[in-house]
Amino acid sequence: MPREIKxxxxxxxxxxxxxxxSILIDVDGIPICxxxxxxLPAEELGALLAACFTSYAQVGxxxxxxxSTVMTEYKSLKxxxxxxxxxxxxxxxxxxxxxxxxxxxxxxxxGELTNLMDISEQSRKELMSKHKFRAPSEEEIKDIISKFM
Amino acid sequence: MRLINGQIYIKVxxxxxxxxxxxxxxxxxxxxxxxxxxxxxxxITSISTSFGQTMLFDFVPIKVSENINFRFFxxxxxxxxxxxxxxxxxxxxxxxxxxxxxxxxxxxxxxxVEEFYQHVNTFFKSIKNIDVVVLYNKQxxxxxxxxxxxxxxxxxxxxYSYKTCGVSGKNLKLAFSRMIKLCLRRAASHPAYKIVI
Numbered sequence: 001m002p003r004e005i006k007x008x009x010x011x012x013x014x015x016x017x018x019x020x021x022s023i024l025i026d027v028d029g030i031p032i033c034x035x036x037x038x039x040l041p042a043e044e045l046g047a048l049l050a051a052c053f054t055s056y057a058q059v060g061x062x063x064x065x066x067x068s069t070v071m072t073e074y075k076s077l078k079x080x081x082x083x084x085x086x087x088x089x090x091x092x093x094x095x096x097x098x099x100x101x102x103x104x105x106x107x108x109x110x111g112e113l114t115n116l117m118d119i120s121e122q123s124r125k126e127l128m129s130k131h132k133f134r135a136p137s138e139e140e141i142k143d144i145i146s147k148f149m
Numbered sequence: 150m151r152l153i154n155g156q157i158y159i160k161v162x163x164x165x166x167x168x169x170x171x172x173x174x175x176x177x178x179x180x181x182x183x184x185x186x187x188x189x190x191x192x193i194t195s196i197s198t199s200f201g202q203t204m205l206f207d208f209v210p211i212k213v214s215e216n217i218n219f220r221f222f223x224x225x226x227x228x229x230x231x232x233x234x235x236x237x238x239x240x241x242x243x244x245x246x247x248x249x250x251x252x253x254x255x256x257x258x259x260x261x262v263e264e265f266y267q268h269v270n271t272f273f274k275s276i277k278n279i280d281v282v283v284l285y286n287k288q289x290x291x292x293x294x295x296x297x298x299x300x301x302x303x304x305x306x307x308x309y310s311y312k313t314c315g316v317s318g319k320n321l322k323l324a325f326s327r328m329i330k331l332c333l334r335r336a337a338s339h340p341a342y343k344i345v346i
Contacts, residue, residue: 028220028240030151030158043210044190047220051196051205054236135337136217141330144213148182148326 008112009035016105018097024113025050026087038092049090053081069106071099082106084114150242150336157217159332160240163207164265165247166257167226170286172207173315174247175223179209181318182325187211189218205233213329217336231264238268243280243332245324246305250285250293255302262303276307280331282324283310289317 009022013035021036029050031042038045053070060067072079073095080091080102089110091102136144151158163171172195179193189210196205207223224234246265248258269276283305285296300306309327311320 026151026153028151028158028160030153030220032153041190043220044194044208047194047208047210048196055205055233058232058236136214136333137337140214141333141337144217144333145326145330147184147187147213148329149322 003112003116005033005113005116006035008109008116009033012091012105012109016091016093016097016101018094019102019105020092020094022089022091022109024087024089027054032087036092049081050088053083053088057083069103078102080106082110084110084117086117089113151240155216157336159217159219159242159336161219161221161243161245161328161332162237162241163221163223163245163247164234164261165224165226165286166249166254166261167228169226169247169249169254170284170315171223171226171245171247172203174245174284174286174313174321175207175209175221177315177318177321178221178325182322183209183211187213203227206237217333219329219332226261234264235268235271238272241272241279242335243282243328245328246281246283246308248283248285248299248303248305250287250296250299251290252292252294255294255299258299258303262305280328280335281308282328282331283308284313284321284324285310286313286315288312289314289319 005024009024012022013019019036021034021038023034023038023042023046024032025046026032027050029046029048031046034042053067056070057067068083070081076095078093078095078097078099080093080099082089089106091106093102163175165171176193189212194208195203197203203223203225205225209221210218212218222237224237269279273279283300285299287293288296296310296312300310309331311324313320313324315321
């Protein structure tokens with residue numbers, strides 16, 4: 001069976017001692033895939049982390065530097081955020097987890113995730129059919145609007 | 150507009166001068182219009198300054214149907230944080246343009262209209278590629294310009310607009326419904342989604 005994004009995130013959890021969760025977000029912070037446990041709702045967490053990363057990236061741009069990673073230490077947690085095409089990978093670990101190990105796992109995962117997220121014209125079509133995507137009908141739009149009135 | 154894991158994500162921004170009422174309007178909408186079952190978080194997520202004004206953004210994600218999600222962001226109106234304001238325009242589908250109707254804010258409003266069109270040109274090429282709803286806010290106060298005057302002077306006549314009061318919520322239901330309808334119709338007729346996965 002081909003590996004999926006969840007498998008890659010699960011591997012980080014398995015391979016790096018002390019890691020309690022990882023989350024893959026798109027550039028705007030929309031959660032794409034989650035592994036492990038998080039105290040905050042994923043969407044809220046994603047938006048905040050994307051904003052932080054984007055702010056640091058902007059500082060880098062002003063300094064003429066490209067941003068690759070943001071590492072944050074909290075009282076009892078470590079947070080490792082790494083940018084990638086179209087998104088970012090976030091790893092959350094206990095305070096005693098080895099950053100070197102996390103960095104290694106993150107680098108390995110980013111390579112695989114980038115390939116998995118490589119959306120060609122063909123895979124776009126496949127995704128559309130796989131998810132049975134449908135645009136909202138006029139009736140559905142009316143129904144949604146009625147809930148706000 | 151993004152399609153992620155079969156879910157459509159639509160991004161709507163609240164844009165306008167400092168103290169125009171962006172956060173107040175979003176707050177009123179969150180607490181008075183959005184049904185509980187649509188809310189994906191227990192409250193508005195905000196990154197504010199030490200004196201309570203928006204520093205980076207306020208954020209509200211909602212799920213309006215089985216596969217359609219809206220994400221609302223307010224921008225900061227403070228000139229000091231103009232750099233971060235621009236960043237939020239990336240991949241926006243709809244903009245609530247909040248105009249502070251007070252006469253004293255007129256020049257400031259003009260500057261923001263200019264900035265708004267700059268962002269539109271940078272990120273969307275044409276204003277036709279996003280939906281805009283204008284709120285002429287603080288219409289309950291004295292010493293304001295009428296909305297018709299503001300629309301003409303600020304070149305905002307072509308957009309749907311409402312005279313609003315962010316504190317009492319006047320016309321916010323209509324304005325909010327209009328924005329949702331515009332974005333959903335765009336989603337239905339132009340399924341040019343950025344598919345992430």
